[in-house]
Amino acid sequence: xxxxxxxxxxxxxxxxxxxxxxxxxxxxxxxxxxxxxxxxxxxxxxxxxxxxxxxxxxxxxxxxxxxxxxxxxxxxxxxxxxxxxxxxxxxxxxxxxxxxxxxxxxxxxxxxxxxxxxxxxxxxxxxxxxxxxxxxxxxxxxxxxxxxxxxxxxxxxxxxxxxxxxxxxxxxxxxxxxxxxxxxxxxxxxxxxxxxxxxxxxxxxxxxxxxxxxxxxxxxxxxxxxxxxxxxxxxxxxxxxxxxxxxxxxxxxxxxxxxx
Numbered sequence: 001x002x003x004x005x006x007x008x009x010x011x012x013x014x015x016x017x018x019x020x021x022x023x024x025x026x027x028x029x030x031x032x033x034x035x036x037x038x039x040x041x042x043x044x045x046x047x048x049x050x051x052x053x054x055x056x057x058x059x060x061x062x063x064x065x066x067x068x069x070x071x072x073x074x075x076x077x078x079x080x081x082x083x084x085x086x087x088x089x090x091x092x093x094x095x096x097x098x099x100x101x102x103x104x105x106x107x108x109x110x111x112x113x114x115x116x117x118x119x120x121x122x123x124x125x126x127x128x129x130x131x132x133x134x135x136x137x138x139x140x141x142x143x144x145x146x147x148x149x150x151x152x153x154x155x156x157x158x159x160x161x162x163x164x165x166x167x168x169x170x171x172x173x174x175x176x177x178x179x180x181x182x183x184x185x186x187x188x189x190x191x192x193x194x195x196x197x198x199x200x201x202x203x204x205x206x207x208x209x210x211x212x213x214x215x216x217x218x219x220x221x222x223x224x225x226x227x228x229x230x231x232x233x234x235x236x237x238x239x240x241x242x243x244x245x246x247x248x249x250x251x252x253x254x255x256x257x258x259x260x
Contacts, residue, residue, distance in 0.1 A: 001016070001023060001024065001044070001047040001048070001051060001253070002047065002249075002250045002253030002254050002257065003078045003080065003235075003237060003252075003253035003254070003256045003257045004016045004051055004056050004078075004253075004257070005047060005050050005051055005054065005056070005253075005257065006253070006254050006256075006257025006258055007078075007257045007260055008051070008054040008055065008056050009054065009257075010257065010258070010260070012076075012260060014054075014056045014057065015056070015057040015059065015072075015074075016051065016056055016057065016058050016059065017059045017062045017064040018058075018059065018060045018061075018062065019061070019062060019063035019064070020060065020061070021060055021061050022048075022060060023044060023047070023048045023051070023058065023060065024041075024043070024044025024047070024048065025060075026082050027082055027238075027239065027246075027249075028040060028041075028043060028044045028246070029041075029044070029113065030109060030112040030113050031112075031246060032044075033112040033113075033114075033138060034112065034134035034135070034137055034138045035137055035138060035141050035172070036172075037134075040246070043246065065223055066223045066224075066226055066227060069227060069231070070227075070230065074231065075231075075232055075233065076231070076232065076233040076234075076235070076260050077224070077227065077231045077233070077234045077235070078234075078235045078237060078253075078256055079221060079224040079234065079235065079236045079237070079240055080236075080237050080238045080240060080249075080253070081220050081221055081224060081240045082217075082220055082238060082239045082240055083217035083218055083219050083220050083239035083240060083243055084217060084218060084220045085107040085108065085109050085213055085214075085215075085216075085217055085218075086213075086215050086216045086217060086218050087213070088126070088186075088213065088215050090126075090186050090188070090189060091187070091188045091189065092188045092189035092190065093105065093189050093211075103189065103190070103191060103192060103193060103208055103209060103210065103211055104209065104210045104211070105210075105211050105213070106118070106210065106211070106212050106213070107212065107213045107214070108125070108127070108131050108132065108135040108212055108213065108214040110212075111135050111138065111139065111212055112134075112135060112138065118139060118142065118144055118210055119142050119143050119144065120143055120144065121144050121145070121209040121210045122144070122145045122147075122193075122207055122208050122209045122210070123136075123139050123144045123145065123146045123147070123208060123209070123210045123211075123212060124146075124147050124149060124193065124194050124206055124208035124210070124211050124212070125139070125146060125147065125148045125149065125212045125214055126149050126186055126194075126211060126212065126213050126214060126215060127148075127149075127150065127213065127214030127215040127216070128148055128149075128150025128151070128152055128156075128157040128158065128180075128182065129157070129158060129159070129160050129214070129216065130158045130160045130161040130166075130169075131214050131216075132148060132150070132158075132212075132214030132215075133148060133157060133158045133161075133169055133170075133173065134169065135212060135214055136148045136173065136178050137169065137172055137173055137176060137178065139212070140173070140176035140177070140178050141176065144210075146176070146178045146179070147178070147179040147180075147181055147206055147208070148173075148178060148179070148180050148181065149181045149184055149185075149186060149194065149196060149206065150180070150181065150182045150183075150184070151183070151184070151185050152182060152183070153182050153183055154180060154182040154183075156182075157170075157180070157182060158170070160245075181196065181206070183198055183199045183200075184196045184197065184198045184199075184204075185197055187203070189211065190205070192207060192208070192209075193205060193206050193207040193208040194206045194208060194211065216243065217239060217243050219239060219240045219241065219242065219243075220239075220240055221236060221240040221241075224236070224240070233260065235256045235259075237249065237252040237253050237256055238252060238253070
């Protein structure tokens with residue numbers, strides 16, 4: 001949206017395609033879901049307003065692909081297709097156990113986007129960066145009993161967040177009685193929880209009804225890569241280039257908008 005805004009200000013004829021039903025329906029909406037982060041919605045609302053004022057052609061509910069781009073034949077293509085959750089290689093993660101005690105699997109994106117609704121469950125969040133910690137807080141606020149399993153030390157957890165925000169986040173996790181298990185990796189997913197192993201080699205079992213994956217994201221740009229050489233100018237910004245913060249992604253959009 002920022003790339004489109006700047007390009008339109010510079011006099012270009014801009015069309016924006018979003019596969020969701022509304023602008024900012026992806027990462028911005030997810031980022032605004034955890035407790036206390038609702039004002040992030042102001043960012044997408046403001047950008048959407050500016051785009052409409054500038055006459056940008058907005059296409060929502062359109063999942064664009066290589067064939068559509070070739071048909072549109074733009075002089076410049078800006079790819080901001082985001083990223084998808086990493087699926088770690090953990091034994092038993094993809095199992096389908098046909099018992100009433102079978103553990104269920106979701107991603108942090110599933111939870112924060114509203115795709116999965118979890119209440120009154122024992123939840124194990126795998127991943128201790130900002131997304132994992134904020135997802136744990138969100139789940140705890142919904143009445144779940146939540147544990148965070150992180151390979152990093154507690155001092156490193158949520159290390160990708162602003163220091164002042166990190167301190168407040170851990171204070172709230174404490175208020176919600178979220179269990180923090182640093183310096184542990186997941187050895188195996190069991191029908192009723194996780195088999196863990198610490199850096200000291202000691203094992204423990206964590207009972208859980210639901211597992212939530214929050215071990216980062218990987219760029220989603222496969223179809224766009226195939227257009228290299230067929231479009232005069234192609235730019236990759238945001239998470240599809242490299243996982244980034246809102247500020248970093250917005251900056252990338254502003255820079256690309258000025259380069260065209």
